[in-house]
Amino acid sequence: NAGVTQTPKFRILKIGQSMTLQCTQDMNHNYMYWYRQDPGMGLKLIYYSVGAGITDKGEVPNGYNVSRSTTEDFPLRLELAAPSQTSVYFCASSYWAGGYNEQFFGPGTRLTVL
Amino acid sequence: KNEVEQSPQNLTAQEGEFITINCSYSVGISALHWLQQHPGGGIVSLFMLSSGKKKHGRLIATINIQEKHSSLHITASHPRDSAVYICAVVVSGTYKYIFGTGTRLKVLA
Numbered sequence: 001n002a003g004v005t006q007t008p009k010f011r012i013l014k015i016g017q018s019m020t021l022q023c024t025q026d027m028n029h030n031y032m033y034w035y036r037q038d039p040g041m042g043l044k045l046i047y048y049s050v051g052a053g054i055t056d057k058g059e060v061p062n063g064y065n066v067s068r069s070t071t072e073d074f075p076l077r078l079e080l081a082a083p084s085q086t087s088v089y090f091c092a093s094s095y096w097a098g099g100y101n102e103q104f105f106g107p108g109t110r111l112t113v114l
Numbered sequence: 115k116n117e118v119e120q121s122p123q124n125l126t127a128q129e130g131e132f133i134t135i136n137c138s139y140s141v142g143i144s145a146l147h148w149l150q151q152h153p154g155g156g157i158v159s160l161f162m163l164s165s166g167k168k169k170h171g172r173l174i175a176t177i178n179i180q181e182k183h184s185s186l187h188i189t190a191s192h193p194r195d196s197a198v199y200i201c202a203v204v205v206s207g208t209y210k211y212i213f214g215t216g217t218r219l220k221v222l223a
Contacts, residue, residue, distance in 0.1 A: 042116070042213030050209075102145070105156060
């Protein structure tokens with residue numbers, strides 16, 4: 001099993017450009033998450049999904065969009081990139097049906113917006 | 115005040131030292147997750163625990179639910195242990211994680 005994979009690993013964008021960060025998991029997890037990690041801060045939840053076709057906002061959703069057409073894939077779309085979106089982005093997944101929830105993380109995408 | 119607080123924020127140790135990183139939280143939890151992140155690297159799971167103590171190699175994690183506190187210990191520290199250690203709590207009855215800001219550990223040879 002590859003676990004959670006993310007592409008690309010690094011990207012530099014110009015202000016106003018758009019891009020999609022890809023995330024795939026092969027563990028048949030129902031929940032998937034996108035986080036951003038800024039220096040000196042804990043990870044913040046951008047969006048999450050409880051299953052194919054169902055997504056919801058996290059703490060910091062502005063400037064981002066997601067979709068989940070399959071169980072495996074959960075892409076994150078940045079429209080009109082801004083310098084404030086310079087961050088490290090982590091995708092995670094988990095199987096949660098009550099009880100406690102263990103999340104598994106991808107390797108991250110380092111994004112710089114200039 | 116953050117709901118998850120880690121201490122210290124930064125720690126420098128000599129190789130071979132015993133290291134303790136602390137995590138305190140103020141919410142009800144179903145579990146606590148210790149994570150490791152090497153510089154420029156991804157996030158790796160170390161321990162998930164809901165009570166007591168777990169050990170893996172030179173790493174030991176403990177949790178006291180009544181005191182809302184967890185510790186991560188590293189015995190016989192090594193330069194390869196240099197990383198950021200992140201404490202995350204799973205809010206009781208939910209999917210939700212709340213993350214600490216991390217402890218940056220540097221172990222000198």
